[in-house]
Amino acid sequence: AAEGADLMKATQLKARKKLLRFQRSKIHDWGLVALEPIEAEDFVIEYVGELIRPRISDIRERHYEKMGIGSSYLFRLDDGYVVDATKRGGVARFINHSCEPNCYTKVISVEGQKRIFIYAKRHIAVGEEITYNYKFPLEEKKIPCNCGSKKCRGSLN
């Protein structure tokens, strides 16, 4: 019974959203920083937003560009669907890109709904900024990357 309780506790620890703080980032404007140590493969946070169809996301993207808020609160899924965190989103929308990220994203269908979960690739120490690879498609107009990692590709797209 004791080891069952420990297993339960360990599972909860791994699955629980981690303590994070939204603060100025060395990479870009604002970012998310770990307030507790995070182990490899631990669940960190869900990228919460509205799941929208490709056509709707094109219309919104143009609208956001015109409004000057930049379209990168849009998290594109492989099938063209987009999770839009611009209006209704969680703090995960503030996570910055790195070419050597400490987290990775996984799209999981929960009751037919696609959701984006962010996990740690490695141990993350208190105070480290949470990052994942945006995997933006290559574009002409480059967004210079400021991740500072040795293997930085120089741009996000």
Ligand SMILES: Nc1ncnc2c1ncn2[C@@H]1O[C@H](CN(CC[C@H](N)C(=O)O)CC2CN(Cc3cccs3)C2)[C@@H](O)[C@H]1O
């Ligand atoms: N490694 C990097 N190097 C350089 N720039 C980066 C990096 N990684 C994220 N970026 C920028 O961050 C946006 C992704 N953003 C993540 C959070 C951002 N730090 C924030 O404070 O809002 C969300 C978008 C929505 N936009 C609102 C704006 C706020 C200020 C100017 S536009 C930012 C991206 O589209 C980029 O422009």
